[in-house]
Amino acid sequence: MLLSRVTLAIGLALAAPACATPVSDIADDYLAALLIRYPEQAQQSGLVTPAADRFFDASPAALTVWQRREDSWRGVLDRVDVDKLTGADRITYGFLRQDLDNSVRTRICRQELWPVEQMSGWAASYPDLAAAEPVGTPANRARALRRWATFPDYLQAEIINLKAGLAAGYSTPRHNVELVIAQIDGLLAGPVDKSPMYAPAATDPDPAFRAAWTALLTDKLNPAMRDYRDWLAANYLPKARTSFGVLA
Known part of the structure; x- marks a missing residue:
């Protein structure tokens, strides 16, 4: 869509x-x-x-x-x-x-109530977004930091929608949820400067921006992704439907 x-x-x-x-x-x-x-x-x-x-x-x-x-x-x-x-x-x-x-x-x-998607969801597409984030100028760096500082809020909004979906009988197939959890695990694996989400800093030579991005990724983005991943595993996965049919 x-x-x-x-x-x-x-x-x-x-x-x-x-x-x-x-x-x-x-x-x-x-x-x-x-x-x-x-x-x-x-x-x-x-x-x-x-x-x-x-x-x-x-x-x-x-x-x-x-x-x-x-x-x-x-x-x-x-x-x-x-x-x-x-x-x-x-x-x-x-x-x-x-x-x-x-x-x-x-x-x-009600697609907003079951947005866990391994093909086009945030865990699959946002690394590409991070890689394409315009940087290289003071204005672009400031804009990138503002945008990604709101990423935890986006994840919390998704969790709220997923909770509402479960309450209303909507869920993503369990296998798809497992794939998304694995995707997030991949994003969280390894040191911060090797993360796909580190891409804006990796392509910008400014030391201050690199330090600010490293702090943002370490203190906000990674914890938010981990919280989302853990919530999926503990609260969503056990209740996700086992069949793939939309009407299941």
Whole structure:
């Protein structure tokens, strides 16, 4: 879902008409919101996001706000006379309608309540994000430190969602949870300066930044990842479903 929305953002940018229209105004608003809602995916795709100093807000409150905005955009699209659209507006309308409708249809899956994922979850994708983190200038270094200082909050939000998921009968298959635990073990193995999460400091020659990043990784990031891993092993894994079917 996240990757498709980044693809959509690129498509909207390419389909934008030379002059503003009501449909392009909706697209501009939606694109700007996507870049803020999904800053990691935007950055990894080479898109500029004003939210580069933070992570995806996984809190239930943020999800509620986002879904209300989706409903509002769909309401605006419902009032558009599609038969009168031509050229770029018609293409843009199609992008918007498909993405927003798909998002609403998948709400029933409650994916936010079982986000433990060995292919696209944070333990698999955030090492790449760390490796691609822009550094090399005072502004970039400060932004990187601000962003990653909030990573423990992101993990705590995931735990809150996972607890709510278990209470509501949603869980990731047990085998997938085991794979994610193994991924986190790999991130925590070895000295700090060999960690995949050390990448921003490894590519920046500034001694002060390296020291600050080492302290952040040692004092905040690694403990937060370990707490998340231990919570999965002790509290989530025993209750995770043993079958792979979505309806299990």
